[in-house]
Amino acid sequence: MGKQLEQISIALGGNPNSGKTTLFNSLTGARQHVGNYPGVTVEKKEGFASQNGTNVHIVDLPGTYSLTAYSQDEVVARDFLTESKNEAVVNIVDASNLERNLYLTVQLLELGVPVCLALNMVDVAESRGITIDDKKLSNLMEIPVIPTIARTGKGKEELLNKAIEMAGDAKPSRNFSISYGDDLDEALNEMETIILKSNFLIGSYPARWVGIKYLEKDELVIEKGDKINKAVSSDLIKIVESVSKHLKNTLNTYPEALISDYRYGYISSILKQGVVKRSHEENRLELSDKIDKVVTNRFLGPLIMAAIIYGLYQFVFTYSEAPVVWFENFFGWLNGLASDNMSDGLLKSLVVSGIIDGVGGVLGFVPLIMFMFFGISILEDSGYLARVAFMLDKVFAAFGLHGNSVMAFIVSGGIAGGCAVPGVMASRTLKSPREKLATLLTVPFMNCGAKLPVMALLVGAFFGKNEALMMLLITVIAWGGALLVAKLLRMTVISGPPTPFVMELPPYRLPTMRGLLTHTWERTWQYIKKAGTVILGISIILWAMMTFPGLPESDLAVFENQRNEVMEAASAEAVQELEAAADNDEAELSEAAAAVQDQLFQIDGREAEKALRHSVAGSIGTALEPVSKAAGFDWRTNIALVGGFAAKEVVVSTLGTAYSMGEVDPEETGSLGEALQKSPGWNPLVALSLILFTIFYAPCFVTVVAIAREAGSWKWAGFSMVFNTALAFGVAATVYQIGSATGFLIG
Amino acid sequence: METIIVFVIVALACLYVGRNLYRQFKGKGSCSAGCSCATEVKHQCNSMPPQQTEQ
Structure with a gap:
C-alpha cells in the first residue's frame, strides 16, 4: 500500500x-x-x-x-x-x-x-x-x-x-504491449528504435504507442510529429508504407484492420480462459433483442414509433388540460388583484401587462411542459429513443446526414421539449465536417422546449379538438423540413461523400420513478428559472418598447374630446349610473348606461391600439407589416416574432403583453388563447402559418452563438439566421396564400 | 416618482438581459439563461465546488 x-x-x-x-x-x-x-x-x-x-x-x-x-x-x-x-x-x-x-x-x-x-x-x-x-x-x-x-x-x-x-503507488505503470503479428511487430520494433533514438514525441506518449498510431494513420499524431521533427516523421511513414504494401500483397489487408483483429484476439484469449461463464445458450435472444425484433421491424417499427409519439402527445394534452386551466386562473386572479389594487399609470401597466400577462403566459404552460418532459424521460430512460435513432439512421443517410445526427435531432427536441444548444453540441461526435455542418444547421428546426409553449398556445386555441394529431403533424413537418434542407445543403454548399455508421443499441431498462421524476423536475425547473429571469427581463424591455414614447398630446386630446362628446350626449341618469358603477364593480347597468360604457370602451381601445402602434416596438411591427401580411401576420405578431429571436418563449410573453395592453374591458379579460380566438385578425389558417414560421425561422440567439462556435465561423451562424428566416417566410406565406385562396381553415 | 421606479426597473432589466446575452456570446452563459432544457450540457454551467475534505 x-x-x-x-x-x-x-x-x-x-x-x-x-x-x-x-x-x-x-x-x-x-x-x-x-x-x-x-x-x-x-x-x-x-x-x-x-x-x-x-x-x-x-x-x-x-x-x-x-x-x-x-x-x-x-x-x-x-x-x-x-x-x-x-x-x-x-x-x-x-x-x-x-x-x-x-x-x-x-x-x-x-x-x-x-x-x-x-x-x-x-x-x-x-x-x-x-x-x-x-x-x-x-x-x-x-x-x-x-x-x-x-x-x-x-x-x-x-x-x-x-x-x-x-x-x-510510486511505481510507474507497467509496459503493456501485445503482439500484432510478425509483420507489424517487426515494423513496430524498428519504429520504436527510431522514436527512442530521436526522442520523438515520447515526452507525451510511449514510443510503441506512437508507432501504433503511425500504423493506424492517425492524422493528429502524424501532424504533431511532422511539426516536431519532419525527418523522423517521414522515416516512420516510409516504414508504414512499406509494411502496408506488404500486408496488401500477402494478406490483402491493411495495418489498422490487423491491429484491430489482434486486439480482439488478445481479449478473446483472456475471456476464453474461464473469465466469462454463461448459464444460457450463447446464441439465445435476449429480451431486448426479442422486443427489438418487433419494435425496430422495417414495417412495424415506423408505425409503432408514430403511435408512441401520438400517444405521448395525447397523454400530455389530456392530463395537462386541467392543471393548465388552474395556472391560467391563477394568473387571471393575480391580474385582477393587481388591477384592483393599483392606481392607473405606468407601474400598473408594467406589472399587469408586462409582467403578469407576459411572464404568466409562459409560466401557464408549466404543467404541460412537465407532462411532456415526463413522457420524454420514459422514452429516453427505457432505451426507446435509441431505437428511434436506429430506425431513422437509413433515412438520414438518404438525406446526406450521418446516423449520429439522429441523436442530435432528438436532443434538440425531435419529439418535443429538447434544446437546440446541446443538439448543436452533440454534432461534435460526427467525424465528417460536412455532415457536422449539415447537422448543426438543421437541428434548430426541431421543436425545442422554448417553442413548445408557442405550439401549445396556438394548437390549444385553434385546433383544440385535434391537439395530439396536430402536434404529431408539427413533429413530422419539422423533421421533414430539416431532412429536405439537409439534402439541399449536402447537394449544394456542403456536398461530400457520406461516412459509415454503426449504432449500438443499449438494452431496454425499466425506468425508475425516482429517475423519471428527477429528469422531469430538472428540465421543468430550467424552464421556470428561465421564465423568471431572462424572459422576465425581456418582457419588461418589450413592455417598455411597447409603451414608449406614448401618444403625443394632440392625439390624446382627440380621444379625450371623443369621450367628452359621448358623455355630453348621454342622459344624466346614464352618467350618474356610470359614476356609481366606477366605485362598485357589481352594479348592474341600464341599457342606456351600458351603451355609453361600450362607446367609451371602444374609444379607449382605439387609443390603446394607436398608442401601441406609435410605440418603438409598434413602429417596428408596423414597418414589417406590408411584408408579413403575405403570411397573415399583423404588427403585433411581428413584434412577438422579433422578440422571439432572444428566446422563443418570448413569442408567447410578447403576445400576452401586446393583447393585454390593447385590452380595455376588464370583463373580457381571459387567457391569451381566448384573446387570440376573439381577435379579428386571427383564424386557424393564421395560426398554422405562425406555427410553420416558428418551426423554421432563425434560431434563438444562444443557438446562433453555439452554431458559430461549433462551425468555427460566424458565416454559418449568419447563414442559419438568414436562410432559416427566408425559408420560414416562404413556407408560411405559401400556406397562407393557398389557404386564403381556397378558404382552407378560415372561419 | 412612479416614472422613476419604472425607469429603474426597465434599466435593470436592460442591464440584466444585456449582461446575459453578452455572457452567452462569450460562451460563459448559464443554462438558465441559455436554454430551458439543456440538462445535457449543464455540466458546462455548473462548476461543482470541491467538497469539504474530511478532517
Whole structure:
C-alpha cells in the first residue's frame, strides 16, 4: 500500500452507455444528466469526492469505443489522458458486453496510463446468465478489477479506495504491449528504435504507442510529429508504407484492420480462459433483442414509433388540460388583484401587462411542459429513443446526414421539449465536417422546449379538438423540413461523400420513478428559472418598447374630446349610473348606461391600439407589416416574432403583453388563447402559418452563438439566421396564400 | 416618482438581459439563461465546488 495523498486526480473513461455518468454521479454526488443512449457526455465533466481524508478530483471523459481520432469526443478523451496528470484512470466496462468494452481497455493500457477496471452493471450481466470471474480477469490483465453497480452505488467505495491506492503507488505503470503479428511487430520494433533514438514525441506518449498510431494513420499524431521533427516523421511513414504494401500483397489487408483483429484476439484469449461463464445458450435472444425484433421491424417499427409519439402527445394534452386551466386562473386572479389594487399609470401597466400577462403566459404552460418532459424521460430512460435513432439512421443517410445526427435531432427536441444548444453540441461526435455542418444547421428546426409553449398556445386555441394529431403533424413537418434542407445543403454548399455508421443499441431498462421524476423536475425547473429571469427581463424591455414614447398630446386630446362628446350626449341618469358603477364593480347597468360604457370602451381601445402602434416596438411591427401580411401576420405578431429571436418563449410573453395592453374591458379579460380566438385578425389558417414560421425561422440567439462556435465561423451562424428566416417566410406565406385562396381553415 | 421606479426597473432589466446575452456570446452563459432544457450540457454551467475534505 502506498502513501495516502491529500488530493489526487482520477479520470473516468469507458464506452458510451457503460454507466460512466451514473458512476460519476454516484461518486461525486452530482446530478449530471444520464440518458439511456450513447453519447450523453460530449465534453469532459469534473467533480470531487472525499474518501478517507483524500480529496479526489474526478473527471468524466466522453464515452468512446476507442482512442483513435475519428471523432472529437475521442480526441477530447485521448488528449486529456495524455496531457493531464492523472494518478489513475478508472475504466468503466459493461459486464454484459465485456468483449467490446475491453477494446478500449487495451488501448488505455497501451497508452501507458495506470488503469483500474470498474466491472459495471454486474447485475444486468447476471440477469442475462453471464457470470464474470473478476479475480481471474484481474490476474490475466494484471490490473485491479472491481465489480460495481453504478445505479445503486455498489462497489464505489472499493473502487475509490483502489484508485487512491494506485495513485499512492510510486511505481510507474507497467509496459503493456501485445503482439500484432510478425509483420507489424517487426515494423513496430524498428519504429520504436527510431522514436527512442530521436526522442520523438515520447515526452507525451510511449514510443510503441506512437508507432501504433503511425500504423493506424492517425492524422493528429502524424501532424504533431511532422511539426516536431519532419525527418523522423517521414522515416516512420516510409516504414508504414512499406509494411502496408506488404500486408496488401500477402494478406490483402491493411495495418489498422490487423491491429484491430489482434486486439480482439488478445481479449478473446483472456475471456476464453474461464473469465466469462454463461448459464444460457450463447446464441439465445435476449429480451431486448426479442422486443427489438418487433419494435425496430422495417414495417412495424415506423408505425409503432408514430403511435408512441401520438400517444405521448395525447397523454400530455389530456392530463395537462386541467392543471393548465388552474395556472391560467391563477394568473387571471393575480391580474385582477393587481388591477384592483393599483392606481392607473405606468407601474400598473408594467406589472399587469408586462409582467403578469407576459411572464404568466409562459409560466401557464408549466404543467404541460412537465407532462411532456415526463413522457420524454420514459422514452429516453427505457432505451426507446435509441431505437428511434436506429430506425431513422437509413433515412438520414438518404438525406446526406450521418446516423449520429439522429441523436442530435432528438436532443434538440425531435419529439418535443429538447434544446437546440446541446443538439448543436452533440454534432461534435460526427467525424465528417460536412455532415457536422449539415447537422448543426438543421437541428434548430426541431421543436425545442422554448417553442413548445408557442405550439401549445396556438394548437390549444385553434385546433383544440385535434391537439395530439396536430402536434404529431408539427413533429413530422419539422423533421421533414430539416431532412429536405439537409439534402439541399449536402447537394449544394456542403456536398461530400457520406461516412459509415454503426449504432449500438443499449438494452431496454425499466425506468425508475425516482429517475423519471428527477429528469422531469430538472428540465421543468430550467424552464421556470428561465421564465423568471431572462424572459422576465425581456418582457419588461418589450413592455417598455411597447409603451414608449406614448401618444403625443394632440392625439390624446382627440380621444379625450371623443369621450367628452359621448358623455355630453348621454342622459344624466346614464352618467350618474356610470359614476356609481366606477366605485362598485357589481352594479348592474341600464341599457342606456351600458351603451355609453361600450362607446367609451371602444374609444379607449382605439387609443390603446394607436398608442401601441406609435410605440418603438409598434413602429417596428408596423414597418414589417406590408411584408408579413403575405403570411397573415399583423404588427403585433411581428413584434412577438422579433422578440422571439432572444428566446422563443418570448413569442408567447410578447403576445400576452401586446393583447393585454390593447385590452380595455376588464370583463373580457381571459387567457391569451381566448384573446387570440376573439381577435379579428386571427383564424386557424393564421395560426398554422405562425406555427410553420416558428418551426423554421432563425434560431434563438444562444443557438446562433453555439452554431458559430461549433462551425468555427460566424458565416454559418449568419447563414442559419438568414436562410432559416427566408425559408420560414416562404413556407408560411405559401400556406397562407393557398389557404386564403381556397378558404382552407378560415372561419 | 412612479416614472422613476419604472425607469429603474426597465434599466435593470436592460442591464440584466444585456449582461446575459453578452455572457452567452462569450460562451460563459448559464443554462438558465441559455436554454430551458439543456440538462445535457449543464455540466458546462455548473462548476461543482470541491467538497469539504474530511478532517
